[in-house]
Amino acid sequence: MRQTLIRKAAMTRTIQSLAEISKPYDALFCDLWGCLHNGVAPFPEAVAALQGFRAQGGKVVLLTNAPRPAKFVIEALDRMGCPRDAYDLVVSSGDAAQDAMFAGAVGKKVWHLGPTKDDGFFTEIPEEWQGQAEITRVDFEEAEGIVCTGPFDEDTEVPEDYRPKFLLAKTRELPMLCANPDIVVDMGEKRIYCAGALAALYEEMGGDAMYFGKPHPPIYDLARRKLARLGGVDDARILAVGDGINTDVPGAAGEGIDCLFVTGGLAHDQFGPDRDNPDPELLRGWLGARQQDPLYTIGTLR
Incomplete structure (x- = not known):
């Protein structure tokens, strides 16, 4: 049985480099967007920090709320120029959500709400589901459930655009599988909505949504299972790294895992003008x- 560690509240310690605090840890669960890259290119100092951790014998698991299987996340990292020696494994929200979908969590006939770039969620069938996956993508009118990987057009659409469709879905009591609990991410300098924003609206309207990425347990359970194949690591020696105050930080706390919060990611404009050095008073008040x-906490991963 997993034991959740309870630590008395204390003021977070701001550090200047991962190397300062890495010695007690054998593995990192490291977020991607806002920590390792900005959706367009990797951050050189973050890459170097992860390479340095691995050079000391640590394992790096890139734990991402991307709604696609790990294979496609790795391909995207390759295109960005992120070196493969910066990490050992990729575990995605898409991986965890796929397991639930193929197990029939939202029925056998599903309507896909998401861009075509996420088609791999349906076509890249995990080995353990080969020959027994009977999921069919259908039109909304025929669906038993919804699989949401994001808006159809993430460049222009907002959650409110889907209110009429969600009203119909709620009336039909269609469950929604949310493959990415994130609300927004920054693509370069542009902020875009994720599946989590759509699922939140659906729940607000009275619909039923299920989540499998951070901060929810399934993605952490999957990461542990995959890490075990590399030898396994006790929870006390895992450090979660992320910029999501609603995903990475509470997810780590719920799993009894220490957390390094990257202030220079999604919330970078809350802590003063210097992205690398968050203002202590602003940070304390914001976290409180x-x-x-x-x-x-750290300004940027380095």
């Missing part, structure tokens, strides 16, 4: 208002 207490 959200009742979050990551063990460490």
Whole structure:
């Protein structure tokens, strides 16, 4: 049985480099967007920090809420020029959500709400589901459930655009599988909505949504199973790294894992003008208002 560690609230410690605090840890669960890259290119200092951790014998699991199987995440990292020696494994929300879909969590006939770039969620069938996956993508009118990987057009659409469709879905009591709990991500300088924003609206309207990425347990369970194939690591020696105050930080806390919060990601404009050095008073007040207490914080991963 997993034991959740309970630590008394204390002021987070701001550090200047991962190397300062990496010695007690054998593995990282590291977020992608806002930590390792900005959706367009990797951050050189972050790459170097992960390479340095691995050079000391640590394992790096890139734990991402991307709604696609790990294979496609790795291909995207390759296109960006992120070197493969910066990580050992990729575990995605798409991987965890796929398991649930193929197990029939939202029925056998599903309507896909998402861009065509996420088609691999349906076509790249995991080995354990080969020969027994009977999921069919159908039109909305025929669907038993919804698989949401994001808006159809993430460049122009907002969640409110889907209110009429969601009203119909709620009336039909269609369950929604959300393959990415993130609300927004930054693509370069542009902020775009993710599947989590659509699922939140659906729930607000009275619909039923299920989540499998951070901060929810399934993605952490999957990461542990995959890490075990490399030798396994005790939870006390895993450090979660992320910029999501609603995903990475509470997800780590719920799993009893220490957390390094990257302030220079999604919330970078909340802590003063210097992205690399968050203002201590602004940071303390911001975390307190959200009742979050990551063990460490850092401006940017380096």
